[in-house]
Amino acid sequence: MDELNSHxxxxxxxxxxxxxxxxxxxxxIGALIVKDGTIVAQAHNEKEEAQQAIYHAEILVIKRASxxxxxxxxxxxxxxxxxxxxxxxxxxxxxxxxxRVVFATRDPKAGAGGSVLNVLENKNLNHQVxxxxxxxxxxxxxxxxxxxxxxxx
Amino acid sequence: MDELNSHxxxxxxxxxxxxxxxxxxxxxIGALIVKDGTIVAQAHNEKEEAQQAIYHAEILVIKRASxxxxxxxxxxxxxxxxxxxxxxxxxxxxxxxxxRVVFATRDPKAGAGGSVLNVLENKNLNHQVxxxxxxxxxxxxxxxxxxxxxxxx
Numbered sequence: 001m002d003e004l005n006s007h008x009x010x011x012x013x014x015x016x017x018x019x020x021x022x023x024x025x026x027x028x029i030g031a032l033i034v035k036d037g038t039i040v041a042q043a044h045n046e047k048e049e050a051q052q053a054i055y056h057a058e059i060l061v062i063k064r065a066s067x068x069x070x071x072x073x074x075x076x077x078x079x080x081x082x083x084x085x086x087x088x089x090x091x092x093x094x095x096x097x098x099x100r101v102v103f104a105t106r107d108p109k110a111g112a113g114g115s116v117l118n119v120l121e122n123k124n125l126n127h128q129v130x131x132x133x134x135x136x137x138x139x140x141x142x143x144x145x146x147x148x149x150x151x152x153x
Numbered sequence: 154m155d156e157l158n159s160h161x162x163x164x165x166x167x168x169x170x171x172x173x174x175x176x177x178x179x180x181x182i183g184a185l186i187v188k189d190g191t192i193v194a195q196a197h198n199e200k201e202e203a204q205q206a207i208y209h210a211e212i213l214v215i216k217r218a219s220x221x222x223x224x225x226x227x228x229x230x231x232x233x234x235x236x237x238x239x240x241x242x243x244x245x246x247x248x249x250x251x252x253r254v255v256f257a258t259r260d261p262k263a264g265a266g267g268s269v270l271n272v273l274e275n276k277n278l279n280h281q282v283x284x285x286x287x288x289x290x291x292x293x294x295x296x297x298x299x300x301x302x303x304x305x306x
Contacts, residue, residue, distance in 0.1 A: 054249070091272075096206035122240075
């Protein structure tokens with residue numbers, strides 16, 4: 001697979017994880033971490049079920065990847081997520097030294113990959129993260145919009 | 154107790170938690186969450202022992218407070234922490250709707266309460282947090298400096 005196909009392949013899996021979240025009444029966000037072309041960990045948002053504000057997909061997938069690799073350092077890992085990370089998740093990505101974040105769609109209300117603030121690329125912090133955005137943007141955005149539309153019915 | 158004495162009382166306990174962290178080889182940071190004058194949860198940094206980049210004192214104390222209260226919403230809670238929160242922890246504080254953060258000393262390298270960036274008071278996010286800083290500043294700063302001095306020996 002070339003790079004773009006590989007990004008779409010993994011984002012398709014993140015989208016499936018987001019759909020599993022929606023089926024459980026969670027805001028549909030899915031994430032996975034890939035190292036050397038292999039999936040190390042996957043997660044979806046579990047905030048409502050766990051009653052934990054911190055259980056965003058990105059926090060859970062970072063926790064599981066560190067368990068799988070036996071280290072807090074997730075150097076050379078790529079994190080795929082269906083929505084632009086918030087400040088908490090962007091900060092967790094910096095803390096765990098993840099190399100690259102691929103996200104599908106921007107979050108104009110809370111995004112910390114450039115939308116509301118930019119934690120991921122902040123040159124004053126001790127680590128910067130490469131951003132690839134817009135992969136399966138329409139599909140992931142549709143999943144989120146249709147979830148919130150149903151909530152309002 | 155008046156408010157200042159109460160802040161010093163709880164920060165003294167956070168400082169003790171930070172010293173427990175240092176004894177276990179962790180960067181000495183302690184945190185607790187208080188609601189209606191009662192301690193709901195406490196934690197210290199467990200990053201190295203758990204090999205989890207996300208196991209900062211603030212993340213752990215938020216997780217434990219939500220377990221104790223049975224809700225992700227930590228409205229009307231105050232979080233005491235010995236060091237200014239990083240972007241991840243400041244974002245987690247926003248996500249959990251904590252009312253007030255009391256911290257002892259600033260973190261010029263990573264602080265997200267005004268030092269490197271300001272997540273806690275960011276008016277473009279959907280929640281803002283009241284900041285009280287400088288409570289037991291010298292004691293908590295000394296604890297951190299002495300830990301790093303020993304590391305370099």
